[in-house]
Amino acid sequence: MIRTAFSVFLTSWAISLACVYVICHVAAKIGFLDRPGGRKRHTKSVPLGGGLAIFLGTAIPVLIGVLLSQSYIPRLPDFLAEYASKLPLLFPQLMILWCAGFVIMLVGLLDDMFGLSPYLRLAVQVGTAILVYVLSYMVTDIPEDMKLGAPVFRDMPWLQGIFTVLWIVGLINAFNFLDNMDGMCAGVAIVSSAVLLTVAVQTQQIMVAAMLVTFIGALFGFMWFNFPPARIFMGDAGSTFVGFFMAIMTMAVTFFEPETSIPPLTAALIPVLVLIVPIYDICSVVFIRLKEHRSPFKPDRRHFSHRLLALGMSQTEVLVTVYMVVFAIGIAATLLPQLTQWGQVMIVVQGGVILSLISLLENAGRRQKRGD
Numbered sequence: 001m002i003r004t005a006f007s008v009f010l011t012s013w014a015i016s017l018a019c020v021y022v023i024c025h026v027a028a029k030i031g032f033l034d035r036p037g038g039r040k041r042h043t044k045s046v047p048l049g050g051g052l053a054i055f056l057g058t059a060i061p062v063l064i065g066v067l068l069s070q071s072y073i074p075r076l077p078d079f080l081a082e083y084a085s086k087l088p089l090l091f092p093q094l095m096i097l098w099c100a101g102f103v104i105m106l107v108g109l110l111d112d113m114f115g116l117s118p119y120l121r122l123a124v125q126v127g128t129a130i131l132v133y134v135l136s137y138m139v140t141d142i143p144e145d146m147k148l149g150a151p152v153f154r155d156m157p158w159l160q161g162i163f164t165v166l167w168i169v170g171l172i173n174a175f176n177f178l179d180n181m182d183g184m185c186a187g188v189a190i191v192s193s194a195v196l197l198t199v200a201v202q203t204q205q206i207m208v209a210a211m212l213v214t215f216i217g218a219l220f221g222f223m224w225f226n227f228p229p230a231r232i233f234m235g236d237a238g239s240t241f242v243g244f245f246m247a248i249m250t251m252a253v254t255f256f257e258p259e260t261s262i263p264p265l266t267a268a269l270i271p272v273l274v275l276i277v278p279i280y281d282i283c284s285v286v287f288i289r290l291k292e293h294r295s296p297f298k299p300d301r302r303h304f305s306h307r308l309l310a311l312g313m314s315q316t317e318v319l320v321t322v323y324m325v326v327f328a329i330g331i332a333a334t335l336l337p338q339l340t341q342w343g344q345v346m347i348v349v350q351g352g353v354i355l356s357l358i359s360l361l362e363n364a365g366r367r368q369k370r371g372d
Helices: 002-030 050-075 078-114 118-138 157-178 184-202 206-226 235-252 264-274 276-291 304-309 315-333 341-370
Strands: none
Touching: 002 050, 002 206, 050 078, 050 206, 050 235, 078 118, 078 235, 118 157, 118 235, 157 184, 157 235, 157 276, 184 206, 184 235, 184 264, 184 315, 206 235, 235 264, 264 276, 264 315, 264 341, 276 304, 276 315, 276 341, 304 315, 304 341, 315 341
16 A cells, blocks of 8 residues: 555656656746746746646546556455446546646646736636536536535535635635745645645545645655745646645545534534645735735735745745644644544634734734834
């Protein structure tokens, strides 16, 4: 099992790494570059297109694995053979999800190239999310643990649909906002995915675990070139696809078991806490921009990472701090199903206290900078 997972990881990592290497050279030749200036921190032009490498590094191993697994069912251990036999049932949904992911990535790539209207991008995201939910809902043979949407809304399809669309679109834009520093978006996605992978392995959700392993491998391949100082950027193509994939994975991982006493609302809270940093970043940035009567779509240097930089941290210290916050809150959230109601409340309170403490430090840094 471990050897298979490691092989999948290496395959995804190698594909992503190779794609990044090729894209770096092609982007430099055709002038597909993010040039310095304005609010940007880099001082020289950096190739774009890393998002395509992340997409290919994730999609290719998953699709090849699905196709080849049917030939190896007799050689697999019993519990793996059982999951492999269900893959034909999941294939329609997988095609829906990967086609949707490709659309999200492609629109982001076009935005990187030509600069699309934010309202057009938002419209495409909403339309894609609606189609994902509607088409997935129409595939009636999907096993219960792979249906999209929070368990608290399973008996209300219309409300589940609204939640699903808001969750997908919200995370697409949250990770897009988070892509404001070398290594930030991909690093947060790696840590969050590792937390989800832990849950998937513990609950033997093999298909979800396999997809998370390929995703982590693809992100590591990209991070080889993106950790400060970055030699390539993922661009909107990468950040929006990463957000889309994280949204799908948090809805696919099953935290709720009907035969247990775990409240559905508790199960729905777990992915929120696992991804609380991207959610906190987008909410705080939008609040600041609206408070200053500016468009929420207009870029600035008010992000979570920028506010930590204002405290005097180095770029590496900011990355490590954010990674640790994501891990601390996310790994604690996975304990919710094992705790009493009061224990669950304490975990939620703990997450809120951590973010409140960071907010207080940010405010102190801003006051010191202004000389108040």
